[in-house]
Amino acid sequence: MSAAKSTGVYLCSGCGIGEAVTMGELEKVVTKEFKKPVKSHACLCGDEGLAVIKADIEAGTVNQVVVGACSPRTMTDRFRFPATQVLRSNLREQVAWSHPAGDEDTRMMAEDNLRMSLTEAAKSTLPEPKIDGEYSSVVMVVGGGTAGLTAAHEAAQAGHEVLLVERAAKLGGNAANWSKRMPHRPPYRAIQGNDIDTLIATVTADSRVKVKTGCTVAKTSGMPGKFAVEFSDGSGATVGAIVVATGWRPYDPTKLGHLGYGVSPDVVTNVQMEGMLSGGKVARKSDGKAPGVVAFVQCAGSRDPDHLPYCSSVCCGVSIKQALQLREADPKVMTYIIYEELRTPGVAEEFYRAAQEAGVIFMKGKVKSVDKALTVVVDDALLQQEVPLAGVDLVVLATGMVPNSTNIDAPTPELDEEKLRVLHNDVNPLSPIKVAGYAGEAPAPLPAPPDTLPEGAPILNLQYRQGPHLPMLADGFADSHYICFPYETRRTGIYTCGPVRRPMDMGETAEDATGAVMKAIQAIRNAGQGVALHPRAGDLSYPMINLNQCTKCRRCTVECPFGAIDENEASYPQVNETRCRRCGTCMGACPVRTISFANYSVDMLGSMIKAVNIPDEFDEKPRILILACENDAYPALDMAGISRQQYSAFVRIIPVRCLGSVSLLLISDALSVGFDGVMLMGCKPGDDYQCHFVKGSGISRERLSKVGETLKSMQLESARVTQVEASIADSARLPKLIDAFVAELDGFGPNPFKGF
Amino acid sequence: MVAPAGRSETMTRKYTFYPGCASQGTGAHLETSLRAVLPKIGVEFQDVGDWNCCGASIGHVQGGHLPTAALSARNLSHAAEAGPQDVVTHCPACYLNTHYVNETIRGNESFKKDMNEALQAGGRSYDGALHVRHFCEVLVNDIGMDAVKANVTKPLKGLKVAGYVGCQTLRPFAGTERGGQYDTYEQPKFLDAFIEVTGAEPIRDFKFKTSCCGGAVSAISPQKTLGLIEGILKDATEKGADAICTPCALCQTNVEIYQDMVNQKFGTNYKIPVVFYTQLWALSFGMDPKKDAAMHQCLTPTDKIVAAAK
Amino acid sequence: MTDQKPRSQTILVVGGGISGVTTALEAAEAGYEVVILEKAPTLGGRVAQLNRYFPKLCHPTCGLEINFQRIRKNPRVKVFTMATVAGVKGGRGDYTVTVKTTPRHVRPNCTACGDCAKACETRVPNPFDYNMGETTAAYLPHEMAFPMRYVVAPQVIGTPDADKIKASCKYDAIDLDEKEATFELGVGAIVWATGWQPYDANRISPYRYAHIKDVINNVEMERLASHNGPTHGRILRPSDGKEPKKVALIQCAGSRDYNHLAYCSRICCLASMKHAAYVREQYADATVDIYYIDIRAHDKLEAFYRKLKVDPQVTFIKSKPAEIKIGPDGGPVVCGENTLTRELYQTPYDLVVLATGMQPASAVDRPAMEVGMDDYGFVVPALDDDGVFAAGVASGPIDVSMSVQSATAAALKAIQAVSGAAR
């Protein structure tokens, strides 16, 4: 913004604001204290009201607008003006609708909100995007199986150049070994042809796709739009975004001795069976004869805490398919599927029925043993007796999927603990659910999954400060922890898809790969414009570090949830802007306030805090600072207002991008200017964390745990500062929490620093 | 299939009727009262000529599958001689067998062929052209309650009646297309409507509307099924029923005649009349309680019911 | 081959639930113009009515808030609520869509101040709570409604209350004369994201949903557990408002059943386990029995199943209950056979929740255009149909995460169709 900042303030008296407070008094704050022009209107969001603002902008008298009206979460499209920074002061939901009209405290709250917004306006500017040199629009796809080939094809179809990298000499991945595939389109009862060869042919014929086989990624550095990749063959490339589609491998059957593997050559895995089917000849290894009776053992390794704790999803369908194929080839072949829970979810139920109709026999029970004579002893759950299934010619173990989140063919590199941190379980999927209690005895909690680090080399070998690996969840899948945003992982511009993300079949894998390409293309297009991705999509601000003041403490590089900040040779932090998601955790981490955004900084927040008028200790008007996560706690407080719930008018609420962006310095600022208490409201941390920036609220909690000592040294009660878990559904709970905190602080008496 | 176009009170609808064996014995009072009300509601029956037993549901245990089915096929063959109009039965077991055999002939070519070969031995044949329907379905889909209501001159005011549909009147065909889709299997409403039309009050929340009375097993080994009958009697009594009303002759007999045995086994004291809806209709139409409604053929006292018709 | 720009580069998304919103945003954030049509007065669809998601037990409104913020900040997304597709002409790259709107009776200049609701005395069943509670006839669909605009229920039009509603509005935002209208849109690709509706539990007559008050369905359970639901988040039985201490959750209520929905609805097992968690969180001495045929906790969701299994007050019973009888007190008695023990049970409960399946909305309101569909009514465009796509549950019975995945993929397919890059 070249022109000098000239701020216009516009107040709305509609929706009960005018009844709650006297507009004249609010205007006085603007004109007297801040010397800014102010205009009030009875309905600012209406066409007439907007015309007032537009006229000033067009006349050139105003290029920064402060709107004192409803919550920033509403009327966003109306209060949007070209090339103009708009700041919103929440006078409706969080003042007029949640506090008594005409009350002195309500007035003071409105005035302080306005003071904070005007201070925010003074301390921030309209961000301009950082666009720096050339950006690549190439999509790199790692893995040339179903997922990777689909990703390459779909990215090319969207007009992007693609670089497809496959470790093996040939494309096709596991699917190249498949005879046929499970149905993924109607008719859902019919086995469908394996079309992987067609896909390979399409991709290799596409001039926009460059294929590298027999090749792995040696090194990846850079950021979205500018990833610099080196390959095992010594070549290099610059790519815009990366899709990781490295797939899966079957669980090691040698660990399944209890199910007969190794006891007899005629105990095989489903993968080996698939090989026989695609080879056109199903025969016993022992005598080369075609089997007349085949037993499929489900959950061979899966759903077993000693092996794979998860369900591999596809095995029920695969066994059904193989049994159907056997019976189609020879209707005299008897096929048994021994299952514990038959999992053919969704329309696949029809596939199950097709198998029943075709005479496949389903037995529910656990396999107790398989001996050399291939007698399969089943604890038959429905017959309620142990059944020795004799006369079996071939046993097929439905082994599960292990994600290729590392390259197990390459050696595991030596890495320091800090670089391995992303591989440690940060969530425990087995953490107990919250219960009110047990009528009898509580069960022992399930043991947490072992925190074992996967063997093998990192797939991309990221040259990131936070290590070369993609972060993984407890069971080794490089997946997102979010339900609504399954592609949002902690490495911006890098998207996993297919079974490396979650066990899934070929149909779903193809869809997943298409989705991942969508995200990759989005990352590329936004990187080139300096625009942030999810969840602060469209944000143009980015962290700027004043290296002159930096102490090289490395907190920002360690705490960034997205690994966006590296350290340069001189150990100074170096921001990779297009990796950054703009949460501000770095800003909260920095002990010397040297990281800031154009429209968001410690200075800005600190100044807003200081802009609040603190009545003296004899007024019995305590002040409590609430720093609320803008995505959950702040909307919940809005919704408390929408449902007209009332809470103490002694609080002053500032929305923050994430609790991770809250510097401890802000808390001491608040206490030193006389706030009686500080309440941080953020998302659930820990297992099942709900923070959109992964770790922000957890980091904040950890930082806060160290604040008690500081408070003690200031002779202040540590309970004056608290962090509460607030979800977006807490609109009824938060007012009660606030009032309880105000009452608790009342017990401590006023902050002795008031008036200093 | 006779398509029920408009409902006209003057119009008489013709059906071929298959009475079934119970009509000659334990279900005689159903037969009497049914025949009595038919002309009033505009229905004319022509009986299947020289009809034989349907084989009921257990006949094939001894008779074999095809021979038992042949019993119904012969009836259908005779029914076809009466004309193309729909064949109606009232006995659920008869309906079940006849409808089932008819539908199997229609839907299964090899069965049709075998069956015609058998029929041929008696000089007969049947091509599956007829539609076999339960009379209750006919009442719902063709006749309608308005035609019944028009005849009510002595409403059975103050009488609380538990409508007991039983099993086979509805199951397994009432919800199927050829079964007329006239009510649900679990919470049927048609019988309550049949009761309500007389001016009596149906007990709508009677829980045993479609519970089983034990069927043929009650006739064979009542000790196995007394518990089922007790449940029906208990809920009806608790809900203040003056009578239990049913469309099924076997249900009527089972629930009626075993009341003493139930009382003996469970230490209860049930004595509740069990009647057919056709008997209630005849009474409410002001017809003769004995000659038309055949009330005297009930084995539990029905004075209160008769007295209610005023 | 040359890239030919289609006539319209706009993408139409039919349905504004989690899938439709996701498709729209993913495409818009890659630079494309998108129009969302939503039948209801607010975006959010079914997930807005859920209390929490499995397995994280987080609130769906949290993700919706992010998505709504993304829409607010993105001028490329246009939203039409109370709008449906009445007809479609043309082909890939050049569709003319006739949109039908039903009257909201509230103009866009509504500020959501709530004066109309205060003025209105008529109360109508609250569709957001599946009609379990009531709301005023002038109402905000819920506290996170998007757009944040009131609705005047059609029931009140023509009554004196309607005039009171109109008179109460300081901003002249009430339009009592608004009529159904149609307009045309030119778009290059169409994504069906019309979602699902709960299968009508009344049709499962052995379960006596209509006859026993304390037999509810799974979506109603979500409302009971929601802080903004009819009981403010307390799970109370509908008959007498008491706390249920013995709860049955019945799987496959309508699913995997030739008499109803022949497919497996996939989500119900996990949703019921989540319901068990709701009950256990609220009542220390409550027990929950989950009746099932097969527990379909696929992939990593198995962990949630394992967690529930160790709770001694949650019991999994392998049995599809045959019927629910009315107990002596009018409460539900669940009857059937435990298939692992051969025991016949008749167990009374305080509350029974039927895990009714997902029926595609497209099976009930067929899409107003030629589009491939499977036997169940899910939208499965033909392989050579390169301008129409399906996302989310419109495409098959899938959970939220898979829906988002499907919606993101559909966004790319739509982009390919409107960018003219595909060959």
Place this chain on the structure above:
Amino acid sequence: MTSVSPTPTRKYDLSFARWVYENIDGGDRMAMCMQCGTCSGSCALNTQMDYGPRKLFMMIRAGMKDEVLTSNTIWNCVSCYNCVVRCPRKVPVAYILHDLATVAVREGYAQARTEETTKFAKAFIWSARTFGRTDERLVSVLFYFSEGISAGFKKLMAFKGIAFNFVKVGRLHIGLPHMIKKRGELKSIMAKAAEIEARHGGASGEK
């Protein structure tokens, strides 16, 4: 194909199951059973049954022929058809039980011979064959005496009150049995039907 069902040599030998699928009316649909328990849970007389239909079907799959054909489950079906209308896989459960009972009789299973239902059915079909009609009076008496004279009298006495009442109100007639006119025609048809059934492999019931 033989008229007698094969006896499996080991568990889950499918010979019997396949025979059932192919020879029992509706048996092919039994393969669709997913063991949900709806049928057994819906059964009016489930408390009287040793296995119930659901488990019986699993036992058929498991090849437990003797246990299946001596089971009392097949004799306790009251034909209420709850199982048929509720089965989510549209398995005609009751019909299958009826046919299994026929098989048990035909193959001479001792349990089948002593079942009251068999005896009743015997009397019943005798009446139908002989007169073309069911004479409830004769069927009952025949049935009562099917276990011998003294047992018959005992049973008869237990029912005598009921019978007397029936006669009194005219619901049990006295005199010659009702019968159809063309008894020869019926006999020929049934004989031919039995012959066709035997030709297809199933025998036509005990002589």
